[in-house]
Amino acid sequence: MITEAVSKYSYINKSIPRIDSNDKVRGTLQFLTDIKLENALYAYTFRSKVAHGKINGIYTEDAEKVNGVKAVLTYKDIPALNGYGAIVPEIPVLAYDKVRYYGEPLALVAAETQEAAIEALGRIKADITPLPVVHSIDEALEENAPKIHDKGNIARHTIVRKGDVEKARSSAYIVLERVYETPMQKHMFLEPEGGVAYIDEEGVLNVLAGGQTPYRDKIQISRVLGIPPEKIRVKNTPTGGAFGGKDDITVQIHLALLAYKTKRPVKLVWSREESGVAGFHRTGSKIKLRTSANKDGALLSNEAIIYLDSGAYQSFGPTILDVSIETINGPYRIPNYIIDANLVYTNNGIASAFRGFGAPESNFAIESMMNELADELKIDPIEIRLKNILKSGEIGPFNNEIRHSKGLEEALNRAKELFYRLDPSGPFQRTGVGIAVSVKGVGFGTLPEFPAAAIEIIPEGKVRIMFSNVDYGQGINTGNAQLVAEKLQVPLSQIEVLHSDTKFAPDTGGSSASRSTFNGGGALLLACDKALSELKTEAASFFMTKSDSLSYKDGHFYYKDKSVSIYEVAKRLRVRGKSTRFEATFEVPRYSEAVEGTLEVPHMVYMYGVIITKVEVDELLGKVKPREVDFIADIGNVINPAIAAGQIEGGIIQGLGYSLIEELNYDKDGRPLNINYTTYPVPIIADSPLINVEFIRSYEELGPFGAKGVGEVSIIPVGASVADAVADAIGKRNYKLPLLPWKIV
């Protein structure tokens, strides 16, 4: 059930159906991987069958001879930088000296027909001397471990500290020390990585591929091809699911390279299995946590050693590590802490962004710890949290002033009413209830963000809004349209969305970090301000009066008993040769400096949530069935309750998969074992529990109409709440996800 507050707004706080739902429901929407370009070449990728090895040679002569083959490219064909990566460009576009994971791309083929391309693929030979494979964090850290990179197997190491943990710990009533582990998780979006590329009449290289951050894609392509970004267009919409897995480069550079070299349109779509071996996944984690508290449950110290498995390269690894640092202290008052954080290389594919971005990993540790502390101290798990959460105005562990955490307190108080065990459904069923709290920053913390967005008033009666955040299914199109409709007080039917295309939309940044509403919406509202101010001046000239004697309502300027619509005013502007497009840049509020040892900690605005999970465990089969989940969210003012609840429900189900059945495994040769929907099961709708989503009434002053963000908040605490509920049911705690049946009995 969604509790919808009585609203003073006309277009927000409303569960308006998504503006793009019609085509999606009818199946008529053309995704970028559906595009068929005339005269296009078919592209395929030649991949390493060795997970770790030294490249002696890649031989393409035989492949080039195949009739219809137009290009066979290796690292030798890369015009400029052979590297990409959202944070550090260290991932080879095509491997040259070493391969570091199974499936790493070695060559690209483009041909007139699929058959020719496949024939050519079969004729490429790679001479690779295998090296010992590093399978896990533990193996990577061994003294004589094979070095995956010249610098070793630690991609990033940092220590963040405050206070005196030794002293605090020695005076504590209780000290618990535990090791928590979480699996690598695949995104399993329905549309695999893919798209098309072509050079248009103006010589611009167009890359149309599923993605999340078009302007960064553009820069990454430009660096590899050595051509200016202005000569590149990236379009990322529509994208069929992403969850972070399309935030860094997937096919974009390969597509661009092939189109650039062949001067022909090219299509490249990864198979599900290629997505399995070469697509990104969530970092696996191992976290050692030692936490101390007083007898009354007040936390005294927190000591964490965090290891995240980055796989063969760093994509977003360094900043994912930052979010795991920020999350390990929870939303709690922790006066003394030391966090030793490590990003570790292995030969397990490449880890990158995934909904929650390092937070689910740390949250599993700290929230499981809180539940066990409550158990040991015989304090109610809700009370121990109420005792420790930071209050509004308090200074948090990372020297940040806490804003509006009142929502969390309210959510915890509400949780008291929902925290109970269900009756078992049969004689072998045991039921349990578990709880966890979620906290996640919106956006990139202290990293500067300057999202730009534009609106255009079209005299024919439309308001076109333009931003580069991608709607890959989460509903940002609709949310942003509602914000603009509310601001301009015009019906939603008059709003037209043009987004995620560098040809039309300014650089708003991408869709990630639960930032699109806050940043994109924020920039759009500023653009609306600009438009209204300019239009008002023009309206004043229309009425031959002063602009401050005009009023504005429902898309019209009023002067005495006369009125003129924004569209009529726009027409006047057009006639007078002026632009009706208004652009603005939002300087996202942030702390000016990151905490020592971090890149972007802390954030200024946080989302909060409390999850209660009610499970049933079959005592003979060990099968865990989540029966009911309650989620109480503080996401600021809710722009579209149905879409927001959908995001929360989706995150919960994805989190249940992560907690119970999903786990990416590699064999002894470093080959991934589960690379498609048969071998990597994700929950389906029939597995979904009854989900109750409630929103705390909340208003974030810095956000557009008081909104914060929603995308990641619900997946984060699922693991800890499920483990807690299972422990409640069977009387034994588990410290490693997923809780597969054979780990229970």
Add this chain to the structure above:
Amino acid sequence: MAYEKVEVYSPRSLAEALELLSQKRELIKPVAGGTDIMVMLKDGVLKEKELLNLSFIPELSYIKESENRVLIGAATKYREIRRSPLINAYSPILIEAIRQIGSPQIQNLGTIGGNLGTASPAGDSIPPLYILNSRVKLQKLGSSREVQIDKFFLGPRKTVRESDELITEISIEKMDPGSYYFFEKLGLRSANAISIVSAAAILSLENNTVKYLRLSLGAVAPTVIRAVEAEELAKDKELNEELIDRIAKLAAESTKPITDIRGTAEYRKKATYGIIYEALYKIMKGYGKKVEYGFENTS
């Protein structure tokens, strides 16, 4: 990766199909539904370059009664079996199993003969066929033979079918009226899940004494197996918790499971015990499903 190129033959009669098969033998792969073959094609693991499509042969799709047995054409789709009044009335355990196969999409295409031909130890229609004392009819040009279901499978993906033979019919027993039955499968999710363990049983009770028990297990050995020792033990004993425990233990001991990403061998033994114990306990407490000849329920 694109699909490999294959030649597909779609004969319109059984005679035509047998003729083709006699010429091509191991060069051609019979396909009845294709829900497994399509995956093999995509993975590039199918060795045959030609397919013999059996979907357009009406004579291979039927369900009919023959005294104390029901005869099912090999190309009969799961969906048709689920809807069959005959099978619902006489051999409902097969319905129980087929309901849990894949998803509606799979059930709309997949066939019972295809499931036998694939010969996966985790094939969900197979455990009930074992305890329905089924017979598989194999036909080739000019002759045919019938094989008992427990003699049909040789190992994972291996059967006694000769390369010029087609599976044309499965004959199953009618269950005794009043007997109890179950099919239970354990997968990692509610549908589209491959069985970690499955079990099927028919239990005939008289005054709470076991007249006979037939019990088969899936996904815990190279082929589906009958838990013969457990069946013998149960005979003429009173159905109580102690007996259920002993049956489940003996059944678990008869398994030879493997460890893979869907479960460890040790767990498969435990789960075999659990799945049987829980199902028999339910029957003992009076909640079990019972064969009642009748034609109302055909959903």
